[in-house]
Amino acid sequence: MNRITTLLILALLVFSCSDSKGNNDTNEKLNALRVELDSLKKSKAEASNASNKQIATFLTFQENNAEEAMNFYVGLFENSRIIDVQRYGKDGPAKEGTIMVATFELNGSKFMCSDSYIKHEWAFTPGVSNMVECKTNDEIEMLFTKLSENGKALMPLDNYGWSTKFAFIEDQFGVSWQLNLK
Known part of the structure; x- marks a missing residue:
């Protein structure tokens, strides 16, 4: 939020200090600031929206194929992306490199997944x-x-x-x- 406020103040200063003839360089700088401000507003709105989602579908995979499934789903649905992936290390309880927990979105809906190193008696x-x-x-x-x-x-x-x-x-x-x- 502080960066947005700073950009707004800077934009006002640039605008108020420009000559009345509409200096091209000043207008270009002002337009660049507007673009950056719009980008920051969008990022802030997306971050706020993502943090308000308290409920996510969690998929537990037991065949070390969580990453394959996640990539398949993200490639299948529009407006989808991988947000974060945390992997097991070489000293972890699971196979190194498999997914401890990953977060992704499918058309704006939050999902999480993992590769379980424990073979459960249940499945999907x-x-x-x-x-x-x-x-x-x-x-x-x-x-x-x-x-x-x-x-x-x-x-x-x-x-x-x-x-x-x-x-x-x-x-x-x-x-x-x-x-x-x-």
């Missing part, structure tokens, strides 16, 4: 799934194709009465997805 279940509201037919077709590849369609893409186009998929990592055409 279709009883908990990710619901994706698709905006276009092309989007639902693409997601269905990619998510069902090496996975299985629990409910194939079809009209089930409550939706003109719907599918329920378990992907190659065992994670379940419901796709619905809005």
Whole structure:
């Protein structure tokens, strides 16, 4: 916030000290300051928005494939990115380089994942799934194709009465997805 205030004061000083003829150099500097200020405002808003998200889906992978799954999902959905990755070191309890915890966004929704070094008696279940509201037919077709590849369609893409186009998929990592055409 201090940097934004400083930039605003600097912009006001530059603007007020410029001659009335509209010095090109001064205008260019002022425009550059406006661009930087807009960028800082956007960064601040994104950081504030991200910190307000208290609930995230957490995916525990047991086959050391958390990174592969995360990269697959981030590449599949628009407006998605990897935020942070923390890995096990050589002295850790898990295989070196595997994911201790990673944070990523899928179309603005926060997800976290890890590679569990403990083999649990449980796995992913279709009883908990990710619901994706698709905006276009092309989007639902693409997601269905990619998510069902090496996975299985629990409910194939079809009209089930409550939706003109719907599918329920378990992907190659065992994670379940419901796709619905809005």
